[in-house]
Amino acid sequence: MWRSRLLAAAIGAGLAPAFPVAGAWWWAWAGLAPLLVLLARAGSYRQAAWLSWCACAAFFTTLHHWVLPFLGIFAPLAIVVIGWVWVPFGLAAHGLLRRATPARVLMASLVLPSVWVVTEALRSWKHLGGAWGLLGAAQWRAPAVAQLAALGGVWLLSFVLVAVNTGIAAAVLPGAGRRTRLAGGGAALALTALAAGYGLLRPEPAVTGAMRVAGVQPGIVPGPERRVAEHLRLTRELAGRDHDVVVWGQSSVGLDPARRPDVDRRLRAASAEAGSDLLVNVDATGPTGRIAKTATHYTPAGVAGTYVKRRLAPFGEYIPLRPLLGWVAGATEAAERDRVTGAGPTVFEVAGRRIGPLISYESTFPDLRRELARLDVDVTIAQGSLTTFHGSWAHAQQASFEALRAIESGRPAVLVELDGTSAAFDARGRRLAWVPPDHRGVFVVGVPLSREATPYVRLGDWVPALATGVVAAAGAACAVRRLAGLRGRRPTH
Template sequence: MSTASVTVTAERVGVARRWGPRLLAALTGACLALAFPAVNVWWWAWFGLVPFLLLAAGAGTFREAGWRSWWASAGFFGTLHHWVLPFLGVFWPLAVLVIGLVWVPFGLVAYGLLRRVTPARAAVALLVLPSVWVAVEALRSWQHLGGAWGLLGSSQWQVRPVLGLAALGGVWLLSFTLVAVNTGLAIAMLRGASPRARLAGGGAAVALAALPACSGLVRPEPVVTGVMRVAGVQPGPVPGPDRRVAAHLRLTGELAGRDPDVVVWGQSSVGLDPARRPDVDRLLRRAAAEVGADLLVNVDAADSSGRIAKSAYQYTPNGVVDTYVKQRLAPFGEYIPLRPVLGWIAGHTEAAEKDRITGAGLTVFEVAGRRVGPLISYESTFPDLRRGLARRGVDVTITQGSLTTFHGSWAHAQQASFEALRAVESGRPAVLVELDGTSAAFDARGRRLAWFPPDYRGAFVVNVPLSAEETPYVRLGDWVPALAGGIALGAGAAAAVLRIHRRRARR
C-alpha cells in the first residue's frame, strides 16, 4: 500500500472516530425527546441520558466533549420542538445552532468529573451534575428565551408515584432526581471506574429512583372542599373574528340546562373589542344569561388607542365584571424582542407584526362563590405564576389556550401535560381550555379529569374537585434552582482553586 493510500485511510479513520460519536450523541438526544408528549415514553427519561454521559466521559478532550454536547442538545431540542422549525423560515439553522449550546456546560462538567472516577468523584458527580443541569434549565426558562418548555422533569407528568416531588420542589426537583439517577447508572457502567465507585453509583441510582416512588404511593389525599363544574368550548380554528364569535356562541348555547358554574372560551376567541362593538357585547351578555353562568372569554383585538392585549374577560348578564391581561408574551409569536433592531424578522417569518402589551400582575376572579386564577396559553409553562395564584388563595386555575399555529403537532399534548405538573406544584386543580388544541383538566394530585384532543369540536363540562392544600413548593418557592446554582458555582470555584494549586505545585 502506498504512502498516499495509508494517509487517506488514516484520515478516513480519523473522521469516523470524530464524527461517529458526535452523530451518536445527536441520536441519544433525539431519543430522550421521545420521553415527552406526544410519544410519552416517560420511562426513557430515567436512563436516556446514560449514553450521552458515557460519550461525554470518553471524549478525550474538553473540546470534543463540547462538540458531543452540542450535537446531543441539537438532537434533543430539534426533535422535541421540531414543530417550531417550519415557522422560523430561513432562520431555522441559526435556531438549531443556538439550542445546541444548551447542553454544553453540562457536557463539559460531565467530562471533567467522569473521565477518571473514584468513589469520592462519584459522590461529587451525583451532586454537581444534577445541579448544573437544573441551573441551566432555570436560566433557559427565562420568559424571553421561550419559557419552561421541555424541562426534563416535565416528562413525568403522568407518573403519579413520583409526581409528588413537584409538590416539594417543583418540576426542578423532578429534573434533579432524573439526572442524578442517570448519573449513577452511568458511573456504574464506566469502564475506568473502580468497583467501589460503580457500586456507589448503582446504589445511589436505585435509591434515588425508589424513594420518590415509595413516598408518592403513601402520600395522603387532599381534603376535597367542593366541586366546581367547569365548561369548555372548543370550536377549532374558525377564520374571521365574527364567525369565530358565532361558533363559540352556538356551542355555548348547547350548555344551557347542564348547570355549569363557569363557561370558558380559549385564547383569542374574541378577535373584536367588545367596547367598540356593542352588538358583540350584547351577545356575550345574553349568552351568560341563557346558560346561567359567567363566561370567561379571551379578547385579542386593538382597542380605541390601537394597542393590542390578550385579555381574559369575565362576562355576566350585566357585562364585564373583571379582566386579566396576559403578562408573559411568547417571544416572536406575540412580540419581537428589541423590535427596533430585529423588527425586520417579521418580513421573513410568521413573527408578530405588532407587539401585544403586557398586564401588570395576577388577578383573581370571583366566580360562583369560588376564587378562580386565570392564565393565558404560554403562561401555563411558568411554575411561578401558578404558585403566585395559590398564594392568593385560588380554588382552581383556568388557562385559556390556542395552538392554531401549530395545529396537529406535538405542541398540543405538551402544553396540556403542563397542567398536571402545575396542579401538583400548586396544590390546586388545573383546567386548560383550547380554542384549537388539547383541552384538559387535572385534580390537585395530577389525576386526569378530562382530555379532549385537538380534533374535538364541541362543548364539555368537567366536575373539578376543589382542595386547598399549601404545598412546600408554594411556601418555599424555587429553592431547588437556587440551591443547584449555588452548588454549581461552588463546584466551579473549588475546581478553579484546585487547578491553581496544582499549577503552583508543578512550578
C-alpha cells in the same frame, strides 16, 4: 470522531420520546446515561463539548420540530444556538466521570444535576421561550414520582432524574472499579426509591367542594365575526347542563366589546342563556389603538373582571428589541405588532369560588401558578390556542404542563383550547379530562376542589437557588485546584 458525534445526536434525539406525544416517560430515568458514558470516555474537553452540543441540538430539534417551519431562514441559526445549552453539562460530566471513583461519582450525582437545573432555569426565562422541554416535565404521567413537584417544583424532578442517570452511567461505565459501580448503582436505586416513596406516602388533600367547568373548543374558525358566532352557537348547546362557568379559549373574541356594543350584548346574552358565568378571551385592538390579550369575565349583567396576559410569547406576540429586530417580521411569521403586557394577577369570583386565570404561554411558568395559589384561588383556568402549531406535538406538550402545575400549586388546573388539547387535572395531577385537538364542540368536567399550601408554594424556587450554590462552589473548588496545579509547575530558582 464523527461516529461518536452521530451517536451523541442519536442519544439526544432518542430522549425526546419521553415527552408527549410518544409519552415514554420511563425513558427519562435512563435516557441520559448513554450520553454520560460517552462524555466520560471523550478524549478531551473539546470533544466533550462537541458531543454535548450534538446531543442537545438533536434533542431540541426532535422535541420542538414543530417550531422550525415558522422560523424560516433562522431555523439553522436557532439549532446552532440551542445546541450550546448542554455544553456546560457535558464539560462537567467529562471532568467528573473520566476518572471515576466512588467519591467522584457521589460528587457527580450532586454537581451534574445542579448544572442541569441551573441551565434549565436560565433557559426558561420568559424572553427565551419559557419552560418547554424541561426534563422533569416528562414525569407528568407518573403520579407517584410527579409528586416531587409539590416539594421543589419541576426543578426537583429534573434534579432527581439527572442524578439517577448519573448513577446508572457510573454503574455501567467501562473500566470502572467494582466499588465505583456499586456507588453509582446504589445511589440510583436509593434516589428512585425515595422519589417514589415520597409520592406514595403523601397524604391526600381535603376536598372542599366541586366545580363544573364547561369548555368550548371550536377549532380553527377564520375571521373574528365567524369565530364569535361559532363560539356562541356552541355555548347555546350547554344550556341546562349544570355547570358553574363556561370557558372559551385564547383569542376567541377578535372584536373589542368596548367598541362593539352588539358583541357585548351577545356575550351577556350567552351567559344568561348558558345559565352560568362566561370567560372569554379578547384579542383585538382597543380604544387606545393597542392590542391586549384579555381574559374577560362575563355575567348577564356585563363584565365582572378582566385579566391581561403578562407573559407574552417572544416573536409570536411581540418582538424583543423591536427597533433593532423588527425586520424579523418580514422574514418570518413573527408578530407585526406588539401586544400589551398586563400589570399583575387577577382573581375572578365565580359561583362562590375563586378562579385564577392564565392565558396560553403563561401555563408553562411555575411561578405564575404559585403566585395564584398564594392568592388563595380554588382552581386555575388557562385559556389556550395552538392554531399556529395545529396538528403538532405542541398540543399534548402544553396540556401535560397542567398536571405538574396542579401538583406544584396544590390546586386543580384546567386548560381550555380554542384549537388544541384541552385538559383538566386534580390537585394531585390525576387526569380529569383530556379533549383531543380534533374535537369540535363542548365538554363539561367536574373538578374536585382543594387548597393546599405545598412546600413549593411556601418556599418557591429553592432547588434552582441551591443548585446555583452547588455549581458556584464546584466552580470555585475547580479554580483553586487549577491555580494550585499551576503554582506547583512553576520552576524554582
